[in-house]
Amino acid sequence: MGDVIATNQSILVIGGGISGITAAIEAAECGKQVILIEKEPAIGGRISQLYKYFPKMCHPTCGLEINLRRIKANKNIRVMTLTEVTDVAGKAGDYTVTVKVAPRYVNDNCTACGECNKAVTGEFDDAFHLGMKKRKGAYLPYAMAYPQRYVIDPAIIGSDDASKAKAACKFNAVDLEMKAQSVTLKAGAIIWATGWKPYDAEKIQPYGYKRYPNVVTNMELERMMDPFGPTGGKILRPSDGQEARNIAFIQCAGSRDKNHLKHCSRICCMASLKQTTYLREKYGDEGKATVYYIDIRAIDRIDDFYQKVQADPNVSFVKSKVANITQNKENSNVILNGVNTEGYQRYSNEHDLVVLATGMEPSIPANAFPMKITINENGFIEQDEANGAIFAAGCSADALDVNRAVQSATASALRAIQVVNRVAGMEG
Amino acid sequence: MANTNTVMIEKYRNNFLKEVEANVEEGEWVKMCMQCGVCSGSCPLGPHWDHPPQELFMMIRAGKREAVLSSSSMWMCTSCYNCVVRCPRGLPITHIMHGLASYANKLGLAPKNQPTKKFSKIFWDNITKTGRANELKMGLSLYFMDGMGSGVKNAMANQKLGMAMMKTKRMNPMEITGGHGIKDTGGLQAILKKAREIEDAKLKKQ
Ligand SMILES: Cc1cc2nc3c(=O)[nH]c(=O)nc-3n(C[C@H](O)[C@H](O)[C@H](O)COP(=O)(O)OP(=O)(O)OC[C@H]3O[C@@H](n4cnc5c(N)ncnc54)[C@H](O)[C@@H]3O)c2cc1C
Numbered sequence: 001m002g003d004v005i006a007t008n009q010s011i012l013v014i015g016g017g018i019s020g021i022t023a024a025i026e027a028a029e030c031g032k033q034v035i036l037i038e039k040e041p042a043i044g045g046r047i048s049q050l051y052k053y054f055p056k057m058c059h060p061t062c063g064l065e066i067n068l069r070r071i072k073a074n075k076n077i078r079v080m081t082l083t084e085v086t087d088v089a090g091k092a093g094d095y096t097v098t099v100k101v102a103p104r105y106v107n108d109n110c111t112a113c114g115e116c117n118k119a120v121t122g123e124f125d126d127a128f129h130l131g132m133k134k135r136k137g138a139y140l141p142y143a144m145a146y147p148q149r150y151v152i153d154p155a156i157i158g159s160d161d162a163s164k165a166k167a168a169c170k171f172n173a174v175d176l177e178m179k180a181q182s183v184t185l186k187a188g189a190i191i192w193a194t195g196w197k198p199y200d201a202e203k204i205q206p207y208g209y210k211r212y213p214n215v216v217t218n219m220e221l222e223r224m225m226d227p228f229g230p231t232g233g234k235i236l237r238p239s240d241g242q243e244a245r246n247i248a249f250i251q252c253a254g255s256r257d258k259n260h261l262k263h264c265s266r267i268c269c270m271a272s273l274k275q276t277t278y279l280r281e282k283y284g285d286e287g288k289a290t291v292y293y294i295d296i297r298a299i300d301r302i303d304d305f306y307q308k309v310q311a312d313p314n315v316s317f318v319k320s321k322v323a324n325i326t327q328n329k330e331n332s333n334v335i336l337n338g339v340n341t342e343g344y345q346r347y348s349n350e351h352d353l354v355v356l357a358t359g360m361e362p363s364i365p366a367n368a369f370p371m372k373i374t375i376n377e378n379g380f381i382e383q384d385e386a387n388g389a390i391f392a393a394g395c396s397a398d399a400l401d402v403n404r405a406v407q408s409a410t411a412s413a414l415r416a417i418q419v420v421n422r423v424a425g426m427e428g
Numbered sequence: 429m430a431n432t433n434t435v436m437i438e439k440y441r442n443n444f445l446k447e448v449e450a451n452v453e454e455g456e457w458v459k460m461c462m463q464c465g466v467c468s469g470s471c472p473l474g475p476h477w478d479h480p481p482q483e484l485f486m487m488i489r490a491g492k493r494e495a496v497l498s499s500s501s502m503w504m505c506t507s508c509y510n511c512v513v514r515c516p517r518g519l520p521i522t523h524i525m526h527g528l529a530s531y532a533n534k535l536g537l538a539p540k541n542q543p544t545k546k547f548s549k550i551f552w553d554n555i556t557k558t559g560r561a562n563e564l565k566m567g568l569s570l571y572f573m574d575g576m577g578s579g580v581k582n583a584m585a586n587q588k589l590g591m592a593m594m595k596t597k598r599m600n601p602m603e604i605t606g607g608h609g610i611k612d613t614g615g616l617q618a619i620l621k622k623a624r625e626i627e628d629a630k631l632k633k634q
Contacts, residue, residue, distance in 0.1 A: 206470075206514065252464075257516035294464045323469025323514070338469035344483045346468075346475060 006035055008094050008423050011416045012187035013037065014085055017045020018402055019394020020193035021067050022409035023416075027191075028076035030417055035185060036077060037099060039084045042145035045195055047402060049128065051225035054274040054401070055302045061144055063402075068146045081147065086182070088190065088371035092389035093423045095187045103178035105152035105162075110173040112140060112148045119168035120161040124153060129223050132230035138165040138174075143228060152176075188423045189389040189416035192373070192381060193409065196360035196395040199254045199261050206324035207253060207356055213239040214334050214353045215325060218249075218271050221355050225278055235282060237353055239332035244353035245283055248336055249275065250322050251293040255359035263378040265359030265399040269297045272357045273309045280312065289315045290351065292322050292336065318347070325354060360399045389419040432631050433535040437493075444493040451631075453527030457519045461485040467511035467521050477501045481511060481521050484528070497537040502528040503544040534631065546573055558609025559616045563599040565607070 006012075009032075013024040016038030024036040036043065047053075047060040071077055080101065087098040106116075116138035126135035128142045137156035140148070150173075156162050157176060166174040201209035201217050209215045214237050216224075227233035237244045249272040254260035272291055279287035296317070298306035309315050323338040326348075334354045339346050362379040369375075374384035380399075381392035391412040394405035440447035448455040461482065468480030479487060479501045487496050505525035512522050529545070532538040538545055550569045555561050567590065572579030583590075593599040600607070610616060 252516075256462075258518045259514070259516065294462060319465075320469070321464035321466040321516070323466050339465045339474070339480055339482065341463050341465045341482065344465075344468065344480060 006185040006187060007033070008186055008188045008427070009033065009420045010035060010187050011189050011191060011413075011420060012095070012097055012185060013191045013193060013393075015045070015193035015195055015394075015396065016040075016043030016079070016081075017193060017195045017394060017405075018047045018063075018067075019195065019396075019405045019409040020045070020191065021071070022406045023191045023193060023393045023413040024077055025067060025070045025074065026410050026413035027417055028074045029070070030413075032076060032417060032420060034077045035187070036071075036079045037083045037085065038079065038081045040141065041081050041104060041149075041151040042141040042147065043079060043081065044142070044144070044146070046219075048142055048144065049130075049219065050222050051278070052274065054270045055305045057274070057277065060402075064144060068144070071146070079147065082151075083183075085370050088390070092419055093188045093426075095190060095389070097185045097187055097190070099183050099185060101181050101183060103154070103180055104149070105154075105157065105176055105178050106150050106173050107175050107178075108147075108149065108173075109171040110149040110169075111171055112150060113170070114140070114150070115168040115170065116150055116152070116165040116174060119164040120156065121164075122156055122159070122161050124155060129226075129230050130220055132220060132223055137161050188420040189391065191391050191393050191409075191412045191416050192396050193393040193412075194363050194396045196399065197363045199358045199361050201253065201356050201358050203260060204254045204356070204358075207250065207322070207354075208325045208327070208334075209356060212325065212327045212332070212334060213237070214244070214327075214332055216353065216355055218268065218275065218355055218357050221275055221278070235278070235353070237332070242352075243282075245279075245286060246288045246352045247279060247290070248334070248349070248351040248354040249289065249291045249357055250336070250354060251291065251296070251357045252321060253356035253358050256294070261359050261361055261378065263359070263399060264297060266297065266299065267399065267401045268357040268359050269293070270302055270305065270401065272355070273298065273306055275355065276309055276312070276315045280314065285314060287314055290318060290349070291315065292318045292320055292338070294319070294321050318349075320347075360395055362396060364396070389416065391415045433537065436535065442491060444491045444496070445489050447493070448488050448528070448531075452524065452531045454520045454523040455527060457524060458485050458488050460517050460519055462517060464516060466514050466516065467519075470510045470514050472508060472510065473504050473506060477504050481525065484525075494537075496528065497532040497535060498539060499532075500539045500542050502526070502532075503538070503542045505529075543573075556616070556620055558607060558613055560607070560609050562603050562607040563593070564601065564603040567599070 011027050011032050011034050013020045013034060013036045016036055020036060021043060024034045028034045044064055050060045053060050082102040082104055083099050085097055086100050089096045117136055120136050120138045122137045123134040125131040126133045137153040138150055140150055152165060162176055166176055198219050207215060223229045224231045224235050225233060235244050251269060256264050276289040279289050296306060319341045320338045322336045326335045328335055328350060333350045335348050335350050337348050366375055366379050373387055374382045376382050381397050393409040393412040394400060397408055436447060448458055463482060465482045468474055468482045474480055478499055484496060484501060502525040505522060507522050509522055512520055515521060554566045571582035
């Protein structure tokens with residue numbers, strides 16, 4: 001690792017989520033030189049924030065660990081974190097890519113001992129925990145972060161905390177003089193895997209996210225389930241810190257909706273079905289989940305999963321898009337109002353907590369790509385000759401679950417390999 | 429006019445959706461409904477409808493012609509547009525409701541004593557006379573909509589409101605003699621007559 005030389009025969013992978021990681025490993029294991037670029041201080045992407053994976057209900061950390069081992073074992077991959085692409089010039093087989101590397105203020109002497117973290121005091125919202133928890137200004141992005149190296153928040157540079165962090169480090173790893181740098185890289189092909197971000201639930205006005213404390217998103221629920229997360233693995237109501245046992249899920253929250261995301265994100269149905277099993281895991285027969293849906297889209301083999309959840313007497317389904325949410329002022333319970341399509345009965349149902357199953361939108365807005373690229377009306381990258389040798393992988397190509405994201409990544413790796421092989425053939 | 433109904437039945441035999449698409453304002457949107465129900469849940473008068481919009485759309489698709497056209501449901505729409513704003517498919521639900529009501533009225537199938545229907549008729553007759561609403565006459569026609577007895581009662585009950593409106597010049601007692609109007613009332617009548625002719629011709633062509 002680290003010996004990779006960027007040439008026209010190397011492959012650049014942008015985005016270190018499961019898709020980028022997969023594409024990078026597949027190409028590197030075929031003997032190609034790969035540079036993996038990630039804008040955050042650690043790779044892993046959104047899956048690192050999930051508690052369990054459908055359909056097998058294993059922990060994402062497990063799959064991540066296997067992949068990290070493969071990266072560590074492969075001398076063909078170089079990982080660059082805190083790095084973003086600012087410009088892409090050239091054509092298939094001959095790209096020049098300019099990237100900006102933000103300072104980490106910690107060099108590779110770091111042993112992840114954590115002394116700097118103990119020394120500092122200032123606290124900031126922890127983005128990994130979606131702001132539900134605080135972290136200090138010298139921190140490890142998350143337990144399994146790769147590289148296992150601390151980061152210093154630029155916000156403490158110049159403050160007492162910065163000097164404290166430096167003083168605490170026995171390995172001379174804290175370097176407060178680090179500057180942002182611009183680096184130029186060559187590549188024959190580019191795999192674009194910048195993934196997705198959750199749709200902003202605050203935009204769905206009638207659901208009162210941020211207005212009512214007990215309206216949360218599906219990603220926030222994933223964080224609550226983390227034993228080391230903001231609630232220590234408990235599903236707690238933000239209003240009073242009590243355990244929520246009667247939980248509603250609203251499907252298509254901001255999806256399949258011309259006022260919000262037009263597309264179906266495909267995974268939200270499965271994500272909610274999965275999350276109903278979290279309730280069973282926590283409370284056994286004492287938990288109650290109600291899923292409000294337009295139609296459940298559990299595709300092909302994961303229909304089994306749906307059937308199992310349907311058989312659970314503690315999970316009920318209401319065929320209805322909830323019209324709006326109000327709040328019981330006395331106990332801060334949420335009240336879901338609407339009309340049930342199966343019989344057209346009006347309901348106002350009270351729950352302890354409601355989870356908005358928000359969908360995925362491309363992490364990069366349509367006008368923010370550093371190069372010309374064909375995108376569809378939902379902002380996902382289309383396969384197009386005009387894109388040259390820039391291939392989208394995973395959720396930058398479409399809203400996908402991990403299984404499909406990984407398939408997409410492998411396909412992109414193959415396309416990229418074909419291009420650099422052609423270059424190799426010509427260059428001899 | 430009663431004839432038009434039988435003509436339509438003949439013409440669209442078993443395909444009420446087609447009939448709606450061809451004859452009801454914005455009717456071509458009906459098939460876009462995905463039955464999510466957000467319209468029904470968002471309607472402030474929802475509890476008072478026999479069939480909320482989502483159900484009406486399904487009934488249209490199911491060919492329940494009688495039930496839909498003689499329903500009082502679409503007459504309940506107050507044009508608040510809450511449903512239109514929230515509909516994930518962008519259906520102009522308010523317009524469709526008015527379209528359905530107006531079509532039912534044309535065919536003579538609308539419920540006889542539906543108050544909104546009566547009000548619409550009163551309003552239309554009032555405003556088309558001079559091109560301006562005559563508040564006084566409209567108020568009186570509304571009060572006496574259901575006969576003399578309830579009319580006097582209504583008028584008494586709303587006396588204060590009437591006085592306040594006069595005080596603030598929102599209503600003029602002199603309007604009883606005819607009231608204000610636009611410059612070219614004749615022109616307006618001609619426009620309306622022509623519009624009616626076009627509409628009638630459209631129906632006849634069926
Ligand atoms: C609530 C919820 C639950 C889910 N549960 C499951 C599940 O149980 N099972 C399952 O199969 N799927 C699940 N998914 C879907 C899963 O999260 C995605 O399939 C997966 O995250 C896709 O990975 P990705 O690498 O394509 O994108 P991401 O995970 O988004 O990774 C993209 C990476 O690119 C980086 N990046 C972004 N922009 C730039 C840039 N400009 N430059 C450099 N790097 C950049 C990001 O920091 C990130 O590391 C769930 C989704 C949701 C919303």
